[in-house]
Amino acid sequence: MSRAPCSGATPGSGRPRAGSPVFLTPDGSRSAHNERFGEAYGSRHGAATQARHVFVEGSGTHQHPAPRVLEIGFGLGVNFRATLADAARRGAALSYLAYEFDPAPAEVLCEVAQGGAGAGHPLWPELLRLWPGQAGAATDRVQVTHGDVTLTVQFEDVLGAGLPAGWATALYLDGFSPVRNPEVWTEAFVARLAGALAPGGVLTTYSAAGRVRRALQAAGLDVERRPGAPGKRECLRAVRPA
Numbered sequence: 648m649s650r651a652p653c654s655g656a657t658p659g660s661g662r663p664r665a666g667s668p669v670f671l672t673p674d675g676s677r678s679a680h681n682e683r684f685g686e687a688y689g690s691r692h693g694a695a696t697q698a699r700h701v702f703v704e705g706s707g708t709h710q711h712p713a714p715r716v717l718e719i720g721f722g723l724g725v726n727f728r729a730t731l732a733d734a735a736r737r738g739a740a741l742s743y744l745a746y747e748f749d750p751a752p753a754e755v756l757c758e759v760a761q762g763g764a765g766a767g768h769p770l771w772p773e774l775l776r777l778w779p780g781q782a783g784a785a786t787d788r789v790q791v792t793h794g795d796v797t798l799t800v801q802f803e804d805v806l807g808a809g810l811p812a813g814w815a816t817a818l819y820l821d822g823f824s825p826v827r828n829p830e831v832w833t834e835a836f837v838a839r840l841a842g843a844l845a846p847g848g849v850l851t852t853y854s855a856a857g858r859v860r861r862a863l864q865a866a867g868l869d870v871e872r873r874p875g876a877p878g879k880r881e882c883l884r885a886v887r888p889a
């Protein structure tokens with residue numbers, strides 16, 4: 648029988664457990680190292696700060712009455728929890744669709760979330776209970792709903808996925824760096840992402856690389872540079888004209 652994903656957690660303890668890929672970041676939030684890409688999932692300068700600044704606020708999701716968020720890729724769920732916490736605080740409905748082709752173990756998601764934004768929302772433990780690797784969990788997708796919040800995570804390569812046309816009020820492009828994972832930053836794929844945005848929808852990313860900016864412009868989006876989260880001078884937001 649598989650253990651509950653958070654059964655080994657030590658609530659309130661500041662340090663990640665020994666031997667875990669999880670590490671603390673300066674704002675008190677946690678992230679983890681990903682072996683496959685040789686990169687951290689979130690900013691080493693403040694994972695929760697990056698999630699809020701670049702993705703939630705950068706896309707205007709914190710002010711949208713009923714955001715529909717598309718995320719590439721779900722990773723450890725840090726961006727999701729930041730969005731969930733914000734929507735719950737405001738009483739806003741939230742639809743969140745994320746793609747993830749290499750789900751991290753539920754124990755890592757649990758450990759990273761300890762004491763963090765959104766981790767106390769009832770939807771979070773429910774997600775971990777249904778996460779791949781747990782007894783009886785599906786491996787193709789998970790969907791959890793609580794009140795007017797719905798999260799769907801599709802466990803597949805987003806490059807081959809049929810994205811919902813004109814749907815997203817916000818798109819979080821967060822698929823590791825253009826150097827380590829160039830496939831999700833190509834002009835062709837970015838054009839597909841632009842097609843998933845609703846008119847007025849906003850794509851946000853922590854990268855400010857020139858070729859990313861040019862790919863966003865080529866996709867017909869209005870691109871703006873904005874101040875980056877700690878450790879980055881700039882990041883990008885790109886709006887689909889209304």
Ligand SMILES: C[S@@+](CC[C@H](N)C(=O)[O-])C[C@H]1O[C@@H](n2cnc3c(N)ncnc32)[C@H](O)[C@@H]1O
Nearest residue numbers: 720721722723724725726747748804805822823
């Ligand atoms: C930088 S991490 C995302 C961090 C995440 N947004 C969070 O808040 O924790 C990038 C994630 O994208 C996933 N990914 C990369 N390329 C992908 C692809 N082509 N299809 C689906 N997921 C992908 C990786 O497995 C990884 O979990």
